[in-house]
Amino acid sequence: MNAHLQPSSTEHAAMDSPGAQRDMLQELPRDVPSLVKLVQNALVHQHMARWVYGLELDAVRTKEPWLRTVEEKLGWLKTHGYVHVGDPHPVEERMVGICRDFSVLAVCLFRETDIAARARCGFSTYFEPGKFIDHWVVEWWNSERNAWQLTDAQLDGPQLEKLGHPIEAHDVPRDRFVTAPLAWKMAREGRADPELFGILQWWGYDFLAWNLMLDANALMGDPFQPWDRWGSYADRPAEQWQPDDYALFDTLAAATEDPAALADFFEGNPGLRIPRDWSQVVNRQAVLRRSQFLEKQGVKS
Numbered sequence: 001m002n003a004h005l006q007p008s009s010t011e012h013a014a015m016d017s018p019g020a021q022r023d024m025l026q027e028l029p030r031d032v033p034s035l036v037k038l039v040q041n042a043l044v045h046q047h048m049a050r051w052v053y054g055l056e057l058d059a060v061r062t063k064e065p066w067l068r069t070v071e072e073k074l075g076w077l078k079t080h081g082y083v084h085v086g087d088p089h090p091v092e093e094r095m096v097g098i099c100r101d102f103s104v105l106a107v108c109l110f111r112e113t114d115i116a117a118r119a120r121c122g123f124s125t126y127f128e129p130g131k132f133i134d135h136w137v138v139e140w141w142n143s144e145r146n147a148w149q150l151t152d153a154q155l156d157g158p159q160l161e162k163l164g165h166p167i168e169a170h171d172v173p174r175d176r177f178v179t180a181p182l183a184w185k186m187a188r189e190g191r192a193d194p195e196l197f198g199i200l201q202w203w204g205y206d207f208l209a210w211n212l213m214l215d216a217n218a219l220m221g222d223p224f225q226p227w228d229r230w231g232s233y234a235d236r237p238a239e240q241w242q243p244d245d246y247a248l249f250d251t252l253a254a255a256t257e258d259p260a261a262l263a264d265f266f267e268g269n270p271g272l273r274i275p276r277d278w279s280q281v282v283n284r285q286a287v288l289r290r291s292q293f294l295e296k297q298g299v300k301s
Helices: 019-025 032-042 049-053 061-066 070-079 099-112 157-163 180-188 205-219 243-255 259-268 284-296
Strands: 043-045 095-097 117-124 132-142 147-151 177-179 197-199
Touching: 019 070, 019 099, 032 043, 032 099, 043 049, 043 099, 049 157, 061 095, 070 095, 070 099, 095 099, 099 117, 099 132, 117 180, 117 205, 132 177, 177 180, 180 205, 180 243, 197 205, 205 243, 205 259, 243 259
Parallel strands: 043 095, 132 197
Antiparallel strands: 117 132, 117 177, 132 147
């Protein structure tokens, strides 16, 4: 398996490979809408569960998105009653995930059916008017158009209805989902306020830079979770940056437009690349929960 898998490939990378669970993907449909339905049959979005489906999640269930790889996710499904990813299951029996998980599972199914695809990290304009909200979609090669097309694999019928049907989920316009490199450029060029990019309490250049790193690594075949942290920029707020720091991310944003340039960038800036040893990647959600638990016990972490 190519560690530096390029985005146009239909070959699996480590994160989206079904691995030992390939038996759950036999006789897949060959069209994108049907493949997306399989993704939605397997996953329920953590932050849409209550609002859209009336599903209450306990602390154990909210840890399900911590399983990073598709192989791990398919293994979870298998131990919870799925024989095939398309086996119909009610929403409460689906695995809890986030937008990144819908996108990476979609990439797996697309590549299994010889559709070139990649997960993209960026910002959506269709969740909150006037804001660019942290989000992931799947980008796949439409051979009829001879172009990349965006599909939001998370948005099923109930979600679209709750949101007021803001978009065509299988064909998201480029101005409704802005990839992280473009978002960075928009902010740097004064075309958008950086404080409009983010989610919850996290906004601005810190978030723009982190999503840019996530998207750049995803283009190299490693679409990690948004709470994963590694390298020198993990805990450096933008208030501490120097002009060279902004220039570094300017270069990274430009490099994402060319696979060779992106590989060269990471060769010269290994601290921004996902470590080859995944044990060096820290799940900040797990760290935070442990700290909160110890605090309740009166123990300093």
